Amino acid sequence: MNSPAALRTWVRRALALALLLLPMLALASTATEPSKRLKIGITLHPYYSFVANIVGDKADVVPLIPAEANPHNYQPQPDDIARAMTLDALVVNGIGHDEWAQEIVKAAGRLDDLPIIQANASVALIPIGGDQGGGKVVNPHTFVSTTAAIQQVFEIARRLGELDPANARTYRQNALAYAGRIRALRARYMTRFAGLDLSNFRCATTHGGYDYMLQEFGLFVTAVIEPRHGVAPTARQLATTLDTIKKAHVQVLFAEKSFSLDLAKPIEAATGVKVFALSHINGTQFSADEFETAMRDNIETLAEAVEYTQR
Amino acid sequence: MKPLILTAPAPITVVQPRSGRWETVALLAAGVALVLGMTGYLLLRPLKVAPPVALSWQVRSFDGLSPVDQAIHSALLPAGQEIIWNNDDTGGWISLERAQAMLLPPFYRDTFWKANGEVSWQLILPGTHLSHQQSGNAHLQANASAEPEASSSAVAQATQGQGATVYYGTGGKVPGQSAYLLVIGHAHAGVMWANQATIWIHRDANAPYPAIVKAESLVGEGWRQVIPYDGSREIERVKGALP
Numbered sequence: 142m143n144s145p146a147a148l149r150t151w152v153r154r155a156l157a158l159a160l161l162l163l164p165m166l167a168l169a170s171t172a173t174e175p176s177k178r179l180k181i182g183i184t185l186h187p188y189y190s191f192v193a194n195i196v197g198d199k200a201d202v203v204p205l206i207p208a209e210a211n212p213h214n215y216q217p218q219p220d221d222i223a224r225a226m227t228l229d230a231l232v233v234n235g236i237g238h239d240e241w242a243q244e245i246v247k248a249a250g251r252l253d254d255l256p257i258i259q260a261n262a263s264v265a266l267i268p269i270g271g272d273q274g275g276g277k278v279v280n281p282h283t284f285v286s287t288t289a290a291i292q293q294v295f296e297i298a299r300r301l302g303e304l305d306p307a308n309a310r311t312y313r314q315n316a317l318a319y320a321g322r323i324r325a326l327r328a329r330y331m332t333r334f335a336g337l338d339l340s341n342f343r344c345a346t347t348h349g350g351y352d353y354m355l356q357e358f359g360l361f362v363t364a365v366i367e368p369r370h371g372v373a374p375t376a377r378q379l380a381t382t383l384d385t386i387k388k389a390h391v392q393v394l395f396a397e398k399s400f401s402l403d404l405a406k407p408i409e410a411a412t413g414v415k416v417f418a419l420s421h422i423n424g425t426q427f428s429a430d431e432f433e434t435a436m437r438d439n440i441e442t443l444a445e446a447v448e449y450t451q452r
Numbered sequence: 453m454k455p456l457i458l459t460a461p462a463p464i465t466v467v468q469p470r471s472g473r474w475e476t477v478a479l480l481a482a483g484v485a486l487v488l489g490m491t492g493y494l495l496l497r498p499l500k501v502a503p504p505v506a507l508s509w510q511v512r513s514f515d516g517l518s519p520v521d522q523a524i525h526s527a528l529l530p531a532g533q534e535i536i537w538n539n540d541d542t543g544g545w546i547s548l549e550r551a552q553a554m555l556l557p558p559f560y561r562d563t564f565w566k567a568n569g570e571v572s573w574q575l576i577l578p579g580t581h582l583s584h585q586q587s588g589n590a591h592l593q594a595n596a597s598a599e600p601e602a603s604s605s606a607v608a609q610a611t612q613g614q615g616a617t618v619y620y621g622t623g624g625k626v627p628g629q630s631a632y633l634l635v636i637g638h639a640h641a642g643v644m645w646a647n648q649a650t651i652w653i654h655r656d657a658n659a660p661y662p663a664i665v666k667a668e669s670l671v672g673e674g675w676r677q678v679i680p681y682d683g684s685r686e687i688e689r690v691k692g693a694l695p
Contacts, residue, residue: 236686261683263533265513265526277515279686288557292530295537313537320534324555331562339567356523357557359567 176307182224182231184239185212187284187422188260188297190432192232194319195298199308202427203228205242209425212238217245225249230304232297235259236266237281258300260284260293269349270362271385278349278369284422286353287327287436291320326433327357330440334358337447344393344446345386347404351395351419354439360447363389366404373404386412393446395419417446506679509671511653514681520568520626525651525678527558528619528634532649535619536636539647545617548575559619569624569657571632576618576661616665624657631659633675651678 179200183189192202205228206212206221225231226249233242235257246255261283268277283289298316302309344355345364352362364385368378386394391414396405398418405416419442422435469475506512513525534556535546551559558565559573621632630653637648652675662673670677 236683236690259683259687261686263529263680263682263684265522265529265680265682266686267522267526268514279514279681283683288527288530292533295530295533317534317537320530321554324557328555328560328562331564334563335566339563353526356519356526357564359523359564361519 176305177229179229179301179305180227181301182228184231184233184242185284185422186424186427186435187290187432188232188234188293189427190429191260191290191294191297191319192301193429195294195301195312195315196308197311197315199311200301200305204427205231205245208427212241212423215241217241217248221245222248225251225255228255230256230258230301232258232260234261234281234284236261236279236283256300256304258297260297263296264289264292267352267356269365270352270355271345271349271365280349280352282350282421283353284432285350285419285436285439286357287323288357289353290432290436291323294319294323322433323436326437327440330444331358333444334447337451339447342393342447342450343389343391344395345382345391345408345414346395346419347408348397348421350397350421354419354436354443358443360443363391366394366408379408383408383411386414392450393417395442395446397421399423415446415449417442417449419443509676510679511676512679512681517653517678518626518628518630520624520628521630521653523564523568524558524571524621524632525653525680527564528632528651529649529680531556531558531619532634532636532651535617535634536647536649539617539636545575545577548573558621569626569629571621571629572623574620574622574661576620578615578617618665620661622658629657630654631657633662633665633670635665651680652676653678 179196180203181192181196181200182203182205183192184205186208189202189204192200196202203224205224206215206218222245225245228251231242231246233239246252246257249255261281264283266279266283269280283293294316298312301312305312339359342360343363344360345366346362347366349362349365349367355362364382366374366379366382368374374382385391386408391412394405394408394412394414394416396416396418398420408414409416419439420435422432424431424435506516511517513522517525531551534554538544538546546554546556548559552561554560555562558568558571561570565571615637617636619632619634619636621634624630633652633654635650635652637650652670654673654675656674659674662670662675664670667677
């Protein structure tokens with residue numbers, strides 16, 4: 142027969158056991174909880190490809206703006222702000238190609254708590270080629286390249302690893318494998334370039350976006366038609382550039398594939414340069430392989446242009 | 453009807469200011485000072501914010517390097533990151549043969565290598581990290597496959613005890629080209645260890661390998677550290693955090 146004293150003892154023991162078990166149960170529940178699946182925002186097409194290849198199936202990649210939007214003059218929309226409110230991190234170019242992202246993040250009230258991954262944080266920047274009015278202006282098109290692209294992939298992987306330590310090793314391994322694929326793509330064309338004489342190659346570009354890519358092949362830009370990023374030249378500036386093109390014996394003009402050729406065609410007529418179109422890597426759909434596809438096309442075009450000058 | 457009363461005009465009294473008209477002078481002086489101040493500011497204000505100034509023993513990658521040096525520096529940065537990650541994962545260093553297989557610029561002998569002076573690279577392994585060398589098969593393989601001239605040469609002996617792995621590039625054929633050092637410091641912090649890469653150049657493309665791979669010695673032998681003008685610096689500059 143249970144006496145009241147025995148009952149009190151039993152209750153005390155049960156309470157003590159419960160107090161002992163509670164922290165263990167709490168620890169067990171956190172230990173088995175899987176790490177949160179990140180939603181990683183991106184601003185530009187190449188960054189979709191970079192992040193998608195780094196995270197694989199371990200996180201979601203969310204474009205901040207529509208695929209067909211022109212990043213040069215984009216005006217933030219309400220849907221962009223709604224998307225920004227749901228993100229765990231945002232990958233940006235950060236050096237002059239997606240300044241509107243800051244406005245979107247601010248409007249979403251996420252300035253203080255949204256981790257921003259600056260893809261170019263560790264990329265050695267180079268100036269826009271040609272004469273930029275005596276000054277050297279940072280070229281933000283680091284993504285139209287292979288070497289600077291790899292540097293960005295590494296930086297993004299490193300930062301994502303800090304935000305998501307459980308998957309850090311996977312991100313790094315994926316980044317290294319992706320870098321290997323990008324290098325292999327470049328190497329295929331290097332073989333083609335090997336037999337060509339690059340010493341007399343002179344080119345101009347309508348848009349100051351290709352210095353990083355040309356640098357990788359030992360090529361340099363003689364003149365850029367746009368006096369500033371996205372700014373059309375005045376008649377006087379255009380006349381000066383045409384003069385430079387003629388004096389430097391420039392044979393090739395690289396225009397932008399998705400922009401109008403209105404500027405390139407008169408220059409072709411006035412100077413006799415041959416116009417080739419390169420991609421700024423801004424298609425109509427986001428995809429993991431878009432960067433590789435666009436860069437393959439770009440390097441193919443570059444090879445054709447160099448071969449043209451050998452004739 | 454009120455009668456018109458004519459009165460004599462009151463005498464005009466001119467009241468002189470007690471200050472003796474100094475307000476006018478003060479106001480004029482203040483105006484002139486304002487105009488001079490504004491003019492001075494407009495003439496002397498910085499027209500654009502420049503990248504940070506490099507010290508005498510440093511050189512900026514953005515505007516201090518020739519195009520060829522800039523291209524090699526740009527390639528060395530991601531290569532350094534990959535070398536460090538590889539070391540973190542395997543304990544080994546990427547040999548120059550392995551760099552060929554990996555197509556890793558600027559070591560990979562492709563068109564980039566040809567166009568940028570056909571630099572001759574050597575891997576100088578550290579002499580004091582035997583515990584790491586013995587820690588993994590990968591590292592042993594890396595050492596075994598390292599360039600024989602690098603592991604057994606006098607320059608390799610010179611780094612014994614310094615704990616730095618160095619990729620040393622000389623003999624570039626482009627006029628004005630530099631010699632290069634990718635120095636990966638191998639620092640211990642208690643039981644942990646960490647790698648950090650720095651890049652140095654020398655005006656003489658055939659500069660001999662430095663006796664000691666430490667900053668003060670390198671500076672003394674004419675080497676200059678390359679300060680990458682990277683995206684983080686550009687962001688700071690745009691935000692106004694840099695002078």
